[in-house]
Amino acid sequence: xxxxxxxxxxxxxxxxxxxxxxxxxxxxxxxxxxxxxxxxxxxxxxxxxxxxxxxxxxxxxxxxxxxxxxxxxxxxxxxxxxxxxxxxxxxxxxxxxxxxxxxxxxxxxxxxxxxxxxxxxxxxxxxxxxxxxxxxxxxxxxxxxxxxxxxxxxxxxxxxxxxxxxxxxxxxxxxxxxxxxxxxxxxxxxxxxxxxxxxxxxxxxxxxxxxxxxxxxxxxxxxxxxxxxxxxxxxxxxxxxxxxxxxxxxxxxxxxxxxxxxxxxxxxxxxxxxxxxxxxxxxxxxxxxxxxxxxxxxxxxxxxxxxxxxxxxxxxxxxxxxxxxxxxxxxxxxxxxxxxxxxxxxxxxxxxxxxxxxxxxxxxxxxxxxxxxxxxxxxxxxxxxxxxxxxxxxxxxxxxxxxxxxxxxxxxxxxxxxxxxxxxxxxxxxxxxxxxxxxxxxxxxxxxxxxxxxxxxxxxxxxxxxxxxxxxxxxxxxxxxxxxxxxxxxxxxxxxxxxxxxxxxxxxxxxxxxxxxxxxxxxxxxxxxxxxxxxxxxxxxxxxxxxxxxxxxxxxxxxxxxxxxxxxxxxxxxxxxxxxxxxxxxxxxxxxxxxxxxxxxxxxxxxxxxxxxxxxxxxxxxxxxxxxxxxxxxxxxxxxxxxxxxxxxxxxxxxxxxxxxxxxxxxxxxxxxxxxxxxxxxxxxxxxxxxxxxxxxxxxxxxxxxxxxxxxxxxxxxxxxxxxxxxxx
Numbered sequence: 086x087x088x089x090x091x092x093x094x095x096x097x098x099x100x101x102x103x104x105x106x107x108x109x110x111x112x113x114x115x116x117x118x119x120x121x122x123x124x125x126x127x128x129x130x131x132x133x134x135x136x137x138x139x140x141x142x143x144x145x146x147x148x149x150x151x152x153x154x155x156x157x158x159x160x161x162x163x164x165x166x167x168x169x170x171x172x173x174x175x176x177x178x179x180x181x182x183x184x185x186x187x188x189x190x191x192x193x194x195x196x197x198x199x200x201x202x203x204x205x206x207x208x209x210x211x212x213x214x215x216x217x218x219x220x221x222x223x224x225x226x227x228x229x230x231x232x233x234x235x236x237x238x239x240x241x242x243x244x245x246x247x248x249x250x251x252x253x254x255x256x257x258x259x260x261x262x263x264x265x266x267x268x269x270x271x272x273x274x275x276x277x278x279x280x281x282x283x284x285x286x287x288x289x290x291x292x293x294x295x296x297x298x299x300x301x302x303x304x305x306x307x308x309x310x311x312x313x314x315x316x317x318x319x320x321x322x323x324x325x326x327x328x329x330x331x332x333x334x335x336x337x338x339x340x341x342x343x344x345x346x347x348x349x350x351x352x353x354x355x356x357x358x359x360x361x362x363x364x365x366x367x368x369x370x371x372x373x374x375x376x377x378x379x380x381x382x383x384x385x386x387x388x389x390x391x392x393x394x395x396x397x398x399x400x401x402x403x404x405x406x407x408x409x410x411x412x413x414x415x416x417x418x419x420x421x422x423x424x425x426x427x428x429x430x431x432x433x434x435x436x437x438x439x440x441x442x443x444x445x446x447x448x449x450x451x452x453x454x455x456x457x458x459x460x461x462x463x464x465x466x467x468x469x470x471x472x473x474x475x476x477x478x479x480x481x482x483x484x485x486x487x488x489x490x491x492x493x494x495x496x497x498x499x500x501x502x503x504x505x506x507x508x509x510x511x512x513x514x515x516x517x518x519x520x521x522x523x524x525x526x527x528x529x530x531x532x533x534x535x536x537x538x539x540x541x542x543x544x545x546x547x548x549x550x551x552x553x554x555x556x557x558x559x560x561x562x563x564x565x566x567x568x569x570x571x572x573x574x575x576x577x578x579x580x581x582x583x584x585x586x587x588x589x590x591x592x593x594x595x596x597x598x599x600x601x602x603x604x605x606x607x608x609x610x611x612x613x614x615x616x617x618x619x620x621x622x623x624x625x626x627x628x629x630x631x632x633x634x635x636x637x638x639x640x641x642x643x644x645x646x647x648x649x650x651x652x653x654x655x656x657x658x659x660x661x662x663x664x665x666x667x668x669x670x671x672x673x674x675x676x677x678x679x680x681x682x683x684x685x686x687x688x689x690x691x692x693x694x695x696x697x698x699x700x701x702x703x704x705x706x707x708x709x710x711x712x713x714x715x716x717x718x719x720x721x722x723x724x725x726x727x728x729x730x731x732x733x734x735x736x737x738x739x740x741x742x743x744x745x746x747x748x749x750x751x752x753x754x755x756x757x758x759x760x761x762x763x764x765x766x767x768x769x770x771x772x773x774x775x776x777x778x779x780x781x782x783x784x785x786x787x788x789x790x791x792x793x794x795x796x797x798x799x800x801x802x803x804x805x806x807x808x809x810x811x812x813x814x
Contacts, residue, residue: 138294197244251286306548313573324555373490379415430458463527
């Protein structure tokens with residue numbers, strides 16, 4: 086740069102510093118290397134818990150990738166929220182803060198879509214290292230696992246950090262979470278009401294803001310029911326197309342989420358099969374709708390209104406809507422479902438023999454589990470083959486209906502959630518279950534099973550169809566009742582039309598049809614500091630373990646189907662297939678039982694799952710194995726079991742923060758050599774001063790305070806410089 090240009094630069098800077106407006110001066114930035122890249126300093130974000138709660142998993146991953154927050158800070162925020170919310174909801178049964186922090190410190194950003202985001206795994210069937218594997222059975226409360234199962238691994242591959250396990254009903258058999266081992270789970274909207282089941286703990290953990298995403302499994306509604314009663318998005322994908330899901334059987338695994346962006350990203354990143362493409366235009370699609378229960382039970386005015394609100398919205402957007410009847414015998418369908426569910430009773434007896442060295446007693450398990458165990462003695466292979474054949478007929482019938490109506494709309498649940506302490510097993514049927522072993526025929530015992538489940542099925546009669554046909558369905562959070570309880574609507578579609586469901590969900594969300602407890606419109610980093618603090622210490626208080634559950638991981642358990650819901654049992658074949666890892670079909674046959682029953686339990690990475698089979702045949706083998714071919718019974722010191730609790734309401738609705746619109750940095754960050762990094766740092770340092778001059782009007786208040794003095798000094802130096810030059814000449 087010439088002496089003349091130096092003088093101009095100094096004078097312009099001085100004038101700017103003392104507040105004299107001048108024409109913009111272009112400041113040249115020199116570098117010592119042509120390949121040097123100059124980046125602006127990253128401002129660190131100090132998130133509040135309210136801001137954390139309002140953000141989606143995509144938002145949080147973006148902040149981590151831009152180095153505005155650290156994963157350790159997000160973990161700390163998750164536990165701060167959990168400390169407040171879990172005493173109200175009892176959503177988590179175990180936590181693992183120390184292990185999560187350790188895993189976070191070892192993570193490498195390779196472009197994972199959810200890099201550094203905390204997640205909770207369903208405590209049933211979604212195995213995590215050191216996690217609880219009790220299946221909700223009191224006699225197995227100390228059983229743990231030593232490995233991460235396929236579901237956990239697939240989510241860790243997306244960048245998630247596991248911070249704990251969520252609550253569920255025993256063996257996943259109900260549509261409410263009323264665990265005899267861990268206690269009930271209430272909805273964050275009002276913890277005096279149920280969070281649903283069987284993925285109820287996951288639903289409550291998301292809705293309360295502990296995590297933005299939590300894993301779930303669904304054999305008869307266990308993802309969609311908690312989505313309905315917690316104001317979330319709950320997708321049940323088509324059978325066999327998602328990582329860890331079997332190609333046969335009823336159970337599918339998929340996370341619950343707050344919004345469509347996260348749900349869609351999860352779907353696309355977990356997808357393992359080619360399916361129908363995303364539709365380019367939804368206009369004119371025919372939607373069939375019904376509010377009639379497929380089993381003839383009552384449907385509340387709230388559920389009907391939720392559907393009609395959706396119909397009116399669809400009509401305003403150019404859809405063609407027609408009220409229809411579903412051409413399926415819903416009662417027969419559910420009877421077959423219950424027959425398959427008897428395999429879970431056999432499973433409970435098998436586990437009792439392993440742990441207690443004796444057959445199951447009525448006092449060992451929940452009454453529903455006992456009834457299924459007693460009925461399983463009369464259910465044979467031929468019975469299950471008939472059930473499977475009818476389910477195939479129903480699938481073909483529904484595929485024909487979807488040709489005329491690509492989307493079918495129903496309520497997700499027939500009413501808002503029941504009370505937390507409301508028993509869905511009436512005293513009459515509780516008494517019958519006590520004497521079920523005195524009944525001598527299959528029909529007599531199965532009638533007790535059907536009848537005792539009807540009261541709970543009445544709450545959720547719309548969800549099981551998609552599991553039995555393998556077709557996709559999604560619950561959307563579009564309705565809140567007068568007493569401020571959420572209720573979802575459900576869209577069903579033909580096999581592999583999952584992207585159509587995702588698009589209809591986006592349409593509702595983008596048009597402000599979603600009604601949620603913590604709504605996020607867009608988030609920006611609120612407070613920033615110029616220096617980035619060091620990552621959260623990985624030494625935190627050791628969380629004391631509670632006697633009732635060490636961080637175990639439930640393995641084979643059935644997902645909740647209908648209110649005390651019909652267990653989602655999936656028939657299993659004797660062959661083990663690598664593909665099936667759904668929460669899933671566990672093959673169990675009690676030694677006494679001459680028939681081999683199938684179980685649609687939603688335990689995929691289950692300790693007692695015969696190689697996580699995806700098949701729907703009968704199980705004839707009594708030897709059940711876990712992914713590591715062993716059932717571990719070891720206490721683990723570090724993991725903390727969260728104590729059960731119920732509690733007073735507290736409406737902590739957090740303010741949504743505005744979203745930072747900075748461009749997303751997603752590329753894989755391959756670390757470069759130490760030499761290159763040092764060189765770039767030096768280049769940046771050498772040029773920082775001149776670069777700052779080009780941004781003087783934006784300098785901070787502290788610097789601006791001293792600019793007048795600096796300006797005077799520069800003017801003086803310039804004058805001296807000019808005088809010296811003149812004298813020299």
